[in-house]
Amino acid sequence: MKKMIMINGDPNGSSSLTDAVNEMIRVLNENEVATEYYQIGHLPIRGCMDCGKCLEGGKCVFEDDPVNEVAEKLETADGLIVCSPTCYNSPAGTVISFMDRLFRSVNCSLTTKIGACFVLSRDNGELTMGIDILNQYFGAAGMKIASVSFWEPETCECDDPERMNLERAGNLARRVVQMGEELTAAAENGELSRIKGDYATRFYDGDFKQLRKRPVPLFILDEHKPEFPNPQYGSGTGFFAVGGDVTPDWLAEAYSKGIIPWSDYGAPLMWYCPQDRFVILPSDLHVSYKITRFMRKHKVTLSINRDFADTMHRCRAKWEFTEEGTWITDEVEEAYMAMWEAGYAYSAEVFVDGELAGGQYGILIGGCIIGESMFSLQPDGSKMGLALLLKYAEEHGFLMYDCQVPSEFLVRMGGKTISYGEYMRLMKQGLQNPPEPGEWKVENYQKEW
Numbered sequence: 167m168k169k170m171i172m173i174n175g176d177p178n179g180s181s182s183l184t185d186a187v188n189e190m191i192r193v194l195n196e197n198e199v200a201t202e203y204y205q206i207g208h209l210p211i212r213g214c215m216d217c218g219k220c221l222e223g224g225k226c227v228f229e230d231d232p233v234n235e236v237a238e239k240l241e242t243a244d245g246l247i248v249c250s251p252t253c254y255n256s257p258a259g260t261v262i263s264f265m266d267r268l269f270r271s272v273n274c275s276l277t278t279k280i281g282a283c284f285v286l287s288r289d290n291g292e293l294t295m296g297i298d299i300l301n302q303y304f305g306a307a308g309m310k311i312a313s314v315s316f317w318e319p320e321t322c323e324c325d326d327p328e329r330m331n332l333e334r335a336g337n338l339a340r341r342v343v344q345m346g347e348e349l350t351a352a353a354e355n356g357e358l359s360r361i362k363g364d365y366a367t368r369f370y371d372g373d374f375k376q377l378r379k380r381p382v383p384l385f386i387l388d389e390h391k392p393e394f395p396n397p398q399y400g401s402g403t404g405f406f407a408v409g410g411d412v413t414p415d416w417l418a419e420a421y422s423k424g425i426i427p428w429s430d431y432g433a434p435l436m437w438y439c440p441q442d443r444f445v446i447l448p449s450d451l452h453v454s455y456k457i458t459r460f461m462r463k464h465k466v467t468l469s470i471n472r473d474f475a476d477t478m479h480r481c482r483a484k485w486e487f488t489e490e491g492t493w494i495t496d497e498v499e500e501a502y503m504a505m506w507e508a509g510y511a512y513s514a515e516v517f518v519d520g521e522l523a524g525g526q527y528g529i530l531i532g533g534c535i536i537g538e539s540m541f542s543l544q545p546d547g548s549k550m551g552l553a554l555l556l557k558y559a560e561e562h563g564f565l566m567y568d569c570q571v572p573s574e575f576l577v578r579m580g581g582k583t584i585s586y587g588e589y590m591r592l593m594k595q596g597l598q599n600p601p602e603p604g605e606w607k608v609e610n611y612q613k614e615w
Contacts, residue, residue, distance in 0.1 A: 167244045167346030169200040170280070171236060175250035175261035177207035182328055183286050186335035187249050190284070193339035199346070202239055204232050206264055207251075213263040214270060226271045233264060237271040244346055245280030245309070247338075252287040252296045265303050272307075278353070280345050281309035282338055286331065298384055310349065312341045313386040341388075384408045384436070392416040394425055397439035397586070404440035411435070412501035414508045421510075421531045422597060424589050426570065428493070443589040444572040448560035450580035453553045457546055461553075467517045468554035474506045475499075477513035477525045481539035494539065502538075505529065516551035523547035526555070533565040533596025549575060565592045 172191060176183040184205075191201045211231045219227040225234045240246060248265065250257035281304030285296035297313075304311050314337045385395045387409035397406055405428070410416050412427055412435065420427060420437060428438040460466075482494035505511040512535075515525035524547025526540040535555070540548040556567060556579075569576050572583070 167199055167343065167350055169202060169243045170194055170342065171202045171240060171243045171246045172204065173236070173246065173248045173261070173264070174203070174205040175207045175248070175258045175264075176205065177251075177258070177260070179205055179208065181251070182331055183249055183251055183284075185328070186284055186286070186331050189332045189335040190247060190249075190339040193336045194343065197340075197343045199244075199343060202243065204236060206232060207258060207260055209260065211260050211263045211267075214266040220267075220271045224271075224273050226267050228267070231264075233267045233271060237268055237273070240268075240272055240276075240279070241274040243279070244349075245282070245312075245342065246304075247282045247284065247342065248300055248303075249284040250286075250296065250300065252285060252292040255292050255295045257285065257296050257300055262299070265300070269303050269307060275308075276304075277308040278349060279309050280312055280342055280349070281307070282312040282342055284335055284338055294385065297386070301386055310345055311386060312338065312345050313388060314338045314341055387437075392419045394420060394423055394437065397423070397425060398441075404438050405436055406439055407437040408434050410437065412498060414501075414505050414510060417501065417505055417529070418508075418510055418531070421529050421536055422593065424586060424593060427498075439586070441586045442583050443586060444569045444576070444581055444583050445589065446556060446567045446569060446576065446579060446581045448556050448564060448567065450582070451553065451556045451560070452578065452580045454578065457549060457553065460546070461550060465517075465519050466523075466550055466554070468551065468558065469515045469517065470555075470558070471506075471513055472515050474511065474513040474527060475503060477515055477541075478502060478527045478539075480525065480541045481527060484539075484541045502527065514551055514555045516547060516554060518544060518547070518550070524549075524551045526551060531596070532593065532598075533563060534568060534593055535559055535564055535566070536568040537570065549579070552579065565596050 172187060174184060174187045194201055209231055212228055217227060250261040253259065283297060283300035285293055287293040287296060301311055314334060385407040387407050389409055389411060392415045394407060424439055426438045428436045478499055502511055510529055511527065512530050513525060513527045516523050523544040524542040526537055526548060528538045529536040542548040559567060569581055572581060
């Protein structure tokens with residue numbers, strides 16, 4: 167990597183933001199990366215007029231600001247770092263106008279270039295919105311997005327806010343250098359196509375109904391570090407982060423914080439954390455008279471971890487060809503199989519008179535059970551399986567069963583809505599003395615009603 171373009175939206179040129187920009191330049195120069203610096207915060211930069219002249223002449227019709235110059239230099243640079251203060255939940259207007267015109271005026275592909283942003287705000291909500299807005303420019307252009315943890319002050323080695331900003335700026339510059347080295351190595355080895363989608367975060371208005379309604383702020387996760395921001399800084403939809411992976415390290419960290427992976431064909435991996443949680447406390451279990459009478463007349467048996475792979479595949483098949491579709495892809499099946507092998511997952515199957523009637527799979531974290539999906543082969547098969555599993559949970563001291571999605575039959579079985587705070591209180595209580603992962607697996611437990 168040879169050169170990065172630095173855009174400073176600071177209107178004064180002497181604030182904490184400029185100090186952060188200078189820190190990034192210092193780190194980049196130390197790593198033999200040249201910088202091309204532009205301070206635009208004080209300039210009268212006009213917004214895009216959608217006149218189409220950039221498509222005809224290859225450059226913006228306004229030539230009294232640096233937009234065309236930066237667009238030309240971006241063709242030979244390795245990437246772009248944009249720094250901005252926040253103004254009313256958004257980057258500065260000057261920066262927005264600059265970015266609107268710049269990305270329409272660039273005449274080269276940006277898919278092998280790095281994009282990064284640094285935003286300063288005293289409010290976490292504004293910070294989230296500012297980062298999200300700027301990253302969408304990079305994502306729409308297919309650039310590789312560099313990001314660091316802006317949301318966890320405790321990751322810095324000091325308590326001084328000014329020093330924290332400098333540390334974050336330096337970390338972002340180092341991340342850019344690391345990504346640049348990996349991209350350069352891949353190009354030299356003829357493997358650039360292999361990492362074509364790496365680092366890039368594209369924002370789709372895909373199949374998520376919540377996201378169709380309005381844009382939402384999303385944290386960009388560092389794909390090499392299984393860490394999550396505090397979900398309370400997310401949007402009201404519950405979706406708050408994008409990126410990461412579905413390895414056991416990522417999934418265990420997510421579930422321990424009440425965070426759920428959310429995926430779909432053609433969309434990026436997203437993370438979901440609703441503030442209202444629908445759970446069943448084992449002591450609140452209520453089984454209907456109809457199901458109780460049936461279970462007394464038949465031999466109904468619960469088996470745990472009889473065949474995790476088969477149970478998960480049956481849950482996938484239940485939804486795969488429906489209009490709603492299924493999020494359980496081949497990758498997800500492999501990920502949860504790895505979770506089961508690590509002792510973090512379970513399967514539960516119910517048999518009626520020796521015949522498989524239904525089942526489910528999910529996650530075990532401390533003293534909490536998180537149900538992922540169910541299937542039924544006989545009437546009320548999944549309901550009987552859940553009733554027996556909750557009996558097992560009460561006998562063995564589990565604190566709650568996370569249903570994830572409410573339904574009428576779950577309400578009748580004792581389900582109720584609790585706050586995220588109460589949810590995390592129970593989760594932390596279950597994690598106080600967690601057993602070793604290998605001891606969490608319950609081998610072939612069976613129980614008759």
